[in-house]
Amino acid sequence: MKKSELFTSAFKEYDIRGIVPNIINEDFSYRLGLTIAIILHSKNIKSIILGRDGRISSKVLLLALQKGLLDNNINVINIGQVPTPIVYFATHHHISNSGIAVTGSHNPPNYNGFKIIIDNKPLYGKEIRNLKNGVLNNNTRIFKERGLLQTLDFTKKYINKIHSTVKLSKSMSVVIDTGNGVVGPTAVKLLKKIGCNLKTLFPRIDGSFPNHYPNPSDPNNLKTIISYLKKSDCEIGLAFDGDGDRLFVITKSGEIIWPDRLMILFVRNLLKNNPKSKIIYDIKSTKNLKNIILESGGIPIIWKSGHSLIKAKIKQTNAILAGETSGHFFFNDSSWYGFDDGLYAGCKLLEILSKFDNPSEILESLPNSITTPEIIINTPSTSEAKKIVKKFKNNFTHEKHTQITQIDGLRVDYNNGFGLIRSSNTTPSIMMRFEAYNQCDLEK
Ligand SMILES: [Zn+2]
Known part of the structure; x- marks a missing residue:
């Protein structure tokens, strides 16, 4: 494949990611820096925050990105090796309101990518496509002046902020699995600080992920924490x-x-103090969630899956909370900033549960349903996947449905469940999910 084709394949609907070094490499990262600098100048922004995860490739990628930004006269505030939420947090505490996390998130070790916030807004869709053109065409600096480099630590400020916001009613015994991701050391400090009796699994940062990939949405990666919970005196696992x-x-x-089931607990809790507020959930979420939001006096908003798309929708609607089935939780009430933050969500959860004698009983009593896992069917290309989904949309006829939602593929709700078909934004594939209240209905 040609370089331009390889580079092009990194630009997804709501972030940039790919295999290192074939797709994402120093050249790519430097060009990205040059291009983002030009975008920042066009918005009259003079500086940007940079942070990186614990992957082996992240340091060189960050340095190349940083060089591109400096070469085109943008000041860089390098905040070092931090979880992505600390990059987002820093953007709220710095005049630039902009930041980039160099991170491959939950993907295997040979992946990396970039999550980008400019002027408090996530980059997605058309803006990512504009960025792509810049990266393909820019490889030399256009500014004579060079930006200044500064290093700052935001971790302490972040931990202190959560500590002053979240109050546990009693100490809780908690086990965490951070899968050797960059989140490990911060999670340990934070949870101890808010008052947990903490046990840890794989807290050391190791970009080769020797124990399991840091992707908790795959139950295979939760086996260790599940068996630890059963044999230890920990009350709950994160x-x-x-x-x-x-x-x-x-x-x-x-x-x-x-x-999406956990969201029910957050929804009930937040709507108590913020009645008639808007709550966003993604298209894959359980039917129960909408019902609970309505029952609790909130306004439900169903939206497309994807962390950048959800963040943009929060800005547009001023919803107080959003959640995705992929595990992104966005608190936007008076206590937090509206970005996706697993650490804050975990602390908030412990605050709620610390009021009860038996936290697991509270969680297990949340309304439940039967769902299929995400059923993924690979297609030769993304356009092929979109074509198939379009065909479904055009030919769908079924009388017994209660609602049809077409913002992201086709979701058909029935009294007793729903079915969803959509094309993936990250890989050439079709994704399906089904939910019902009993196995027989699910089979139908
Ligand atoms: Zn992530």
């Missing part, structure tokens, strides 16, 4: 993805409380 923007929760008996 699993974070590699860069810490996602959270998964496991009860004492080893039951995984999937994120």
